[in-house]
Amino acid sequence: MENIFDKAVAFAMKAHQGQRRKDGSVYILHPLEDATIVGTMTNDLEVLAAAVLHDTVEDTPVTAEEILLNFGPRVAELVAHETEDKRHGKKPSETWKIRKVESLEVLKNSSRDSKILWLGDKLSNMRSLVRGYDELGEAVFNRFNETDPKEQRWYHETVLSYIRELKDYPAYKEYETLFHYMFDKYE
Numbered sequence: 001m002e003n004i005f006d007k008a009v010a011f012a013m014k015a016h017q018g019q020r021r022k023d024g025s026v027y028i029l030h031p032l033e034d035a036t037i038v039g040t041m042t043n044d045l046e047v048l049a050a051a052v053l054h055d056t057v058e059d060t061p062v063t064a065e066e067i068l069l070n071f072g073p074r075v076a077e078l079v080a081h082e083t084e085d086k087r088h089g090k091k092p093s094e095t096w097k098i099r100k101v102e103s104l105e106v107l108k109n110s111s112r113d114s115k116i117l118w119l120g121d122k123l124s125n126m127r128s129l130v131r132g133y134d135e136l137g138e139a140v141f142n143r144f145n146e147t148d149p150k151e152q153r154w155y156h157e158t159v160l161s162y163i164r165e166l167k168d169y170p171a172y173k174e175y176e177t178l179f180h181y182m183f184d185k186y187e
Helices: 004-015 029-038 045-053 064-081 092-108 112-143 149-162 170-186
Strands: none
Touching (some): 004 045, 004 064, 029 045, 045 064, 045 112, 064 112, 092 112, 092 149
């Protein structure tokens, strides 16, 4: 019988098929990297499934109900904690700050498992940002809905403070190190 993680990988691969990230990379690599990072902090297959599914509701036609029906309430709740209200019909650059404030409020009061998911996601994103910065310099920020590095700094600094209980994990230490590499110049 297929385990929930294997099922989630197949589901996410299908959901993200043909998608690319802002840096041009194949989209599925990000959720797989997220799950790999999360796997350094837990062996819980439901948490790992949520890691690989974390962008399906936000960035594909998949609905929250589909996640619930296919993966159960715990995975659905974990994915929901990673899902922003995109406010379709409005420009993403106009809604960036409110979306980030709302998602940070969710993170602030989240479970440890949810914070582990956030760490996996944000570390994967930070690695991508650093690669882009090393290649393009400050122009890398033009890829994002919020192009001001000081706003990006605020967001990642807040994430770090809200997941501080994970500070002993190597993933947290790497995220913090990359944060300082990227953003100390924008204080």
